[in-house]
Amino acid sequence: MVHAPVLAIAVPLLGAFALPLLARLNRRARDLWAAGIAVATLVFGIAVAVQVFASGRPLVYTLGAPSPTASVTEGGFPIRIVLVVDALGAYMGIIALLAGAVGLFYSFQYLVEEEGKTLGTSLLLLLWAGILGLVYTGDLFNFFVFLEITSIAACALIGYRVWEPRPPEAAFKTMVMYTLGGLLVLVSVGILYGEYDALNIAYLSKLITGTLLDKLALGLLLGGLLMKAGAVPAHMWAPDAYGEAPAMAAIVLVANTQAAIYALLRVVFTLFGGALASPGIGWLIASLGTVTVLVAVLMAVVQRHLGRLVAYGAVSQLGYMLLAVGVGVVAAGKGFGEVALKGGIFHMINDLASVGLLFLVVGAIRRAVGSVDLLSLGGLGHTLRWESGFFLLGALALAGIPPLNGFASKFLIYESTFKASPILAAVAVLSSILLLGVGVRAFHGIFLGPKTRDVASSPRGMLVAMGVLAVIIVVFGLFPGFFIERMVSPAVQAILGGRASYLAAVLGG
Amino acid sequence: MSVVVRTVTRVILPVALAFGAYVIMHGHLTPGGGFQGGAVIASVVALLVVVYGGARLKGAKGWFAVLEDVGALAFVLLAFLGIGATFFRNVLAGSGGLFGNPVPQPGPNPGDLNTAGTLPLMNWAVGLKVIAGLGSVVLLLSLFGREDG
Amino acid sequence: MGNMPFVVSMILVGLGFLALITRRNLIKLTIGISVIEMGVNLFLVSLGYVKGGIAPIYTYAPPGFKEMVFPTPQALTLTAIVIGLATTALMLAFAVVIYRHRGTLDAGKIRELKG
Numbered sequence: 001m002v003h004a005p006v007l008a009i010a011v012p013l014l015g016a017f018a019l020p021l022l023a024r025l026n027r028r029a030r031d032l033w034a035a036g037i038a039v040a041t042l043v044f045g046i047a048v049a050v051q052v053f054a055s056g057r058p059l060v061y062t063l064g065a066p067s068p069t070a071s072v073t074e075g076g077f078p079i080r081i082v083l084v085v086d087a088l089g090a091y092m093g094i095i096a097l098l099a100g101a102v103g104l105f106y107s108f109q110y111l112v113e114e115e116g117k118t119l120g121t122s123l124l125l126l127l128w129a130g131i132l133g134l135v136y137t138g139d140l141f142n143f144f145v146f147l148e149i150t151s152i153a154a155c156a157l158i159g160y161r162v163w164e165p166r167p168p169e170a171a172f173k174t175m176v177m178y179t180l181g182g183l184l185v186l187v188s189v190g191i192l193y194g195e196y197d198a199l200n201i202a203y204l205s206k207l208i209t210g211t212l213l214d215k216l217a218l219g220l221l222l223g224g225l226l227m228k229a230g231a232v233p234a235h236m237w238a239p240d241a242y243g244e245a246p247a248m249a250a251i252v253l254v255a256n257t258q259a260a261i262y263a264l265l266r267v268v269f270t271l272f273g274g275a276l277a278s279p280g281i282g283w284l285i286a287s288l289g290t291v292t293v294l295v296a297v298l299m300a301v302v303q304r305h306l307g308r309l310v311a312y313g314a315v316s317q318l319g320y321m322l323l324a325v326g327v328g329v330v331a332a333g334k335g336f337g338e339v340a341l342k343g344g345i346f347h348m349i350n351d352l353a354s355v356g357l358l359f360l361v362v363g364a365i366r367r368a369v370g371s372v373d374l375l376s377l378g379g380l381g382h383t384l385r386w387e388s389g390f391f392l393l394g395a396l397a398l399a400g401i402p403p404l405n406g407f408a409s410k411f412l413i414y415e416s417t418f419k420a421s422p423i424l425a426a427v428a429v430l431s432s433i434l435l436l437g438v439g440v441r442a443f444h445g446i447f448l449g450p451k452t453r454d455v456a457s458s459p460r461g462m463l464v465a466m467g468v469l470a471v472i473i474v475v476f477g478l479f480p481g482f483f484i485e486r487m488v489s490p491a492v493q494a495i496l497g498g499r500a501s502y503l504a505a506v507l508g509g
Numbered sequence: 510m511s512v513v514v515r516t517v518t519r520v521i522l523p524v525a526l527a528f529g530a531y532v533i534m535h536g537h538l539t540p541g542g543g544f545q546g547g548a549v550i551a552s553v554v555a556l557l558v559v560v561y562g563g564a565r566l567k568g569a570k571g572w573f574a575v576l577e578d579v580g581a582l583a584f585v586l587l588a589f590l591g592i593g594a595t596f597f598r599n600v601l602a603g604s605g606g607l608f609g610n611p612v613p614q615p616g617p618n619p620g621d622l623n624t625a626g627t628l629p630l631m632n633w634a635v636g637l638k639v640i641a642g643l644g645s646v647v648l649l650l651s652l653f654g655r656e657d658g
Numbered sequence: 659m660g661n662m663p664f665v666v667s668m669i670l671v672g673l674g675f676l677a678l679i680t681r682r683n684l685i686k687l688t689i690g691i692s693v694i695e696m697g698v699n700l701f702l703v704s705l706g707y708v709k710g711g712i713a714p715i716y717t718y719a720p721p722g723f724k725e726m727v728f729p730t731p732q733a734l735t736l737t738a739i740v741i742g743l744a745t746t747a748l749m750l751a752f753a754v755v756i757y758r759h760r761g762t763l764d765a766g767k768i769r770e771l772k773g
Contacts, residue, residue: 006596017581020574064597081597120664141734148741152748159752165759169768172752179691179745180678183698186738190698305731389586400675532681539715544740653754 001047002068005061005083008044008093009133012037012100016125023118025375031108038104040398045097045132049090058498058505060088060138068147071482073505078200078506084138086502087490092135092262094487095349099255099356099464100128103248106360109458110367120160120246127252134259137197138506140189140271142460143263147185147228151178151437157249158241177237181227188220188492202506205271205499214272221267221299221422222281229260231322232292235315239299242311247363250307251356254491256346260470261321268329269495281331286326286417290424294320297431300438306365309442310358314396314433317351320344323428324413328495334380336416338492348490350362350405350476352399357469361391364462365446368455369407374445381447383455388447390466397473400432405473434474510560518560529640536549536632538626543632547639554644563651573645580638587627587634601626662703670697682765684753688746695742699735706731 015037023030052059061083062071072078076144085093104124107343111117130149137143148467155178157471159171193442195214196207204210208214230238268281293316300312324344364374364387365380393404400410411434418425476483494502529550536542557566591598622629670693671736677690714729757763 003592003596010588010596014582014585014589017578017585021578024575061595063595064591064599065595066593066598143739145737145741148745152741152744155752159755162755165756168752168755168759172756174750175745175752176678176687176691177751179749180694182741183694186698187701190702190705190731190734193734197728199730322549487769544736555677643743646751650747650750650754653751653758 001044001051003061004047004051005043005085005136006063008041008048008097009129009136011040011044012125012129012132015427016122018105019122019125020118020146021309021429028114030118030121034104034108034125038101039126040484041128041132042101046091047086048136049094052085052090052254052343052464053237054485055499056216056451056490056495058084058089058502060084060342060505064070065126072508076115076507078198078203082138082200082272082506083129083243084202084500084504084506085136085404087487087494088262088265088498089135089324089494091345091487091491092259092348095258095352096128096131096135096255097350099252099352100124100131102356102360102465102468103252104128106251106363106462107246107248110246110363116160120157120249123153123157123160124252127157127249127256131252131256131259135262138344138353139198139202140201140204141199142183143302144185144189146171147263148182150259151175151182152254154178154241154249154306154329155242156255158245158253160246160249161244164244167244170237170244173263174237174241177234181224181234184220184224184227188217190223191217191220199507201266201271205273206503206507208272210272218267218272218281223286225260225264225398226288226322228321229257229318229320230315231288233288236296238315238318239296239311241418242359243305243307243312247359247366250311250314250359251352254352254355254359257314258321258352258487259342261318261325261348265495266323270499273499282329282332284326284328285329286323286420286424289319289322289324289326290320290427292316293431294319294427297434297438301432304374306374306377306442306446307359307362309374309438310355310362313358313435313438314351314355317347317355317398318333318429319433320410320413320428321347321351323417323424327413327417327424330420331416332496336419338496339412340416341492341495342484342488343409343416345491346480346484347406347409347413349483350397350473351471352395353469353476354406357390357466357473358398360462360466360469361387361394363459364466367376367462368458369453374442377446379453380455382451384447384457386463386466388443389446390470392443393470393473396436397477399436399439401436403477405476405480408477408484418454515560516558519619521556522553523555525547526550529553529636533632533636534623534629535622536636536649537628538622543635543637544639545651546632547636548643550636550640551647554640555647558647558651566648566653570645570648573641573648576641576647577638580636580641583634584638599626599628601630633639659711663707667700667704669748672696672702672760673697676772684756684763685694685750687765688749688753691749692742692746695738697747699738699742702735702738 022033059069061068063081065080071082087366106224107121111120127150130146130153134150137146155171155175158174159168161167191213192204196204198204209361227234242253245253258456296316300309303309321344324340328337329342362372397404400406414425414429417428530548532541532549533543533546588597591600673712674690674694677686708725708727711727712723714726732741
């Protein structure tokens with residue numbers, strides 16, 4: 001299991017490339033292969049997480065070296081490509097694994113053979129590999145490469161339904177934003193390389209002193225990542241993308257967006273080591289987050305298209321995470337800064353479960369009815385019983401109603417934000433209430449009322465995929481303490497105090 | 510297309526193919542490599558599309574799809590060869606077999622094609638992928654405008 | 659004159675952004691993105707330049723050379739070029755599909771792309 005970090009990336013990559021060849025031979029063999037790849041990736045990813053959480057130290061894997069731990073050459077200079085997984089990376093890795101596995105499992109019965117199931121599955125595996133690579137990588141240039149791999153795979157998936165007019169448009173728009181964000185990241189990588197002749201995150205972190213150029217690089221990195229995440233001035237692509245993407249891609253896109261938040265944390269706290277993390281940046285991120293929440297929730301109110309309604313819900317949850325990260329940067333040394341980061345990081349997995357569940361239900365409705373227009377839907381609860389239950393559960397968890405998981409993490413965010421700024425906290429709470437109204441209204445419109453049409457229930461495989469997320473919503477809501485203690489706290493510690501051990505793990509000594 | 514264009518294409522075609530293969534083959538010694546050489550060969554596809562029209566080359570689409578997958582698969586599998594030590598470990602370098610000649614000491618040297626272990630093989634894998642990938646991009650974009658594309 | 663490549667790369671980036679802001683045609687938007695990419699690539703390549711350095715190839719190196727330019731930024735640039743190519747191809751493919759649906763490439767006339 002020494003090779004687990006790289007295998008978690010290489011195995012889905014191998015799976016994605018072999019899939020079209022297998023599909024030519026036999027479709028059943030293709031499905032078995034995809035399932036086998038998913039299981040193998042899960043095993044390797046969980047092995048990484050177990051090793052990191054058990055040892056409490058970052059895991060380092062050096063590609064192409066005589067041994068995986070030989071990350072530096074004799075002069076103490078890291079020239080090889082390294083993968084570094086600390087507790088935060090392992091935690092984010094689990095989220096990506098969950099999203100990819102659920103999405104893949106759901107896609108088996110969701111995608112239609114004639115519409116390009118082989119390509120869809122292949123792209124999904126590619127996107128999965130890209131996100132895992134983005135999370136595990138230990139050097140800035142591969143960070144850019146994986147960022148672009150996820151961008152291209154994600155956009156191809158958004159435009160999956162080429163026979164409809166809107167998905168290609170959403171994909172084009174997303175591509176422009178993703179590419180611009182990626183280029184901002186590339187320029188800042190170039191600036192840092194030009195200044196310090198290094199690309200390794202740990203080595204750069206040791207050298208960075210906080211010159212004007214460093215500040216410029218930090219600004220460009222933050223800008224690029226916020227564009228990729230879809231925070232408010234650059235949020236226009238997000239609702240289109242989530243709304244038009246096939247359901248199994250939408251849930252992985254949520255993980256992709258969260259990977260951008262993860263990268264934000266990595267850049268601010270590990271790469272720049274808190275040296276440049278002035279409260280100003282924290283306030284900027286926090287207020288952007290709050291504006292994102294507010295704008296997204298207000299836009300959700302007026303949507304007719306169910307996919308876009310959930311998409312605005314997803315964007316608003318991203319705002320909560322940014323708010324928590326911002327407060328965490330503002331109050332980096334204080335107790336409530338830690339609480340904010342805990343809330344934000346815990347909210348990632350909760351957001352994936354609730355928003356992901358809603359996207360999967362929307363996909364099931366689209367598959368059963370053929371339309372997601374709120375005005376034409378109604379009375380589906382008579383036939384789609386499981387789906388209606390899952391939708392209500394997801395909507396309540398999204399709004400943060402106790403005892404579901406959304407409450408557990410949002411409460412931490414409200415509590416800490418209130419100490420930093422009561423106004424931001426008030427906006428956040430109000431938005432949640434509004435979100436509850438939106439969710440309940442949508443539920444009422446879709447599932448309640450007289451039965452208007454006969455529809456077939458979803459296949460069992462899709463229901464099981466939704467059920468997994470529903471179980472997570474309930475279990476994390478009832479026993480949040482266990483998960484916060486075992487997984488979230490180590491991740492927060494890795495952000496706040498783990499920089500030294502991250503550097504030591506890569507550079508030795 | 511006119512006779513001039515067709516004749517020139519026929520003359521250029523073998524030269525371009527040979528040059529592309531040369532660039533891929535010498536990727537570990539000189540500027541170039543899989544992507545660059547592959548792009549040169551893919552330009553031959555573009556030339557053919559211009560001269561004969563995409564419709565006549567439609568049959569190549571399936572071949573390109575297979576070749577692209579084979580190239581990508583070969584690259585990942587070559588990287589897996591090194592898993593005994595680490596992923597991407599160049600196990601063939603200096604092993605004595607084909608591509609296993611010892612690398613000459615640093616400094617100006619005439620260059621030995623049979624060095625660098627798995628790197629030339631990876632260059633070919635990438636080259637194959639780029640030829641097929643770029644070729645099918647050119648071909649598909651030329652077919653898109655038609656009703657049957 | 660030493661900073662000329664950086665100036666040129668920034669001009670290219672600026673021109674690309676200008677195209678993105680002022681043009682509504684999807685093909686021209688794609689060209690704009692490509693121009694920005696070229697600017698960034700030029701920036702990366704110029705980073706590795708050493709005055710009087712030769713290309714970092716031992717095979718071609720003349721006897722008694724003094725300095726080579728850095729190969730790393732060149733490798734980075736190549737990767738960025740490959741990624742840019744994939745991006746451009748994908749965007750053009752989407753532009754073609756959009757044209758088939760709407761019969762126009764004008765982003766202003768396409769509902770989804772507004773704003």
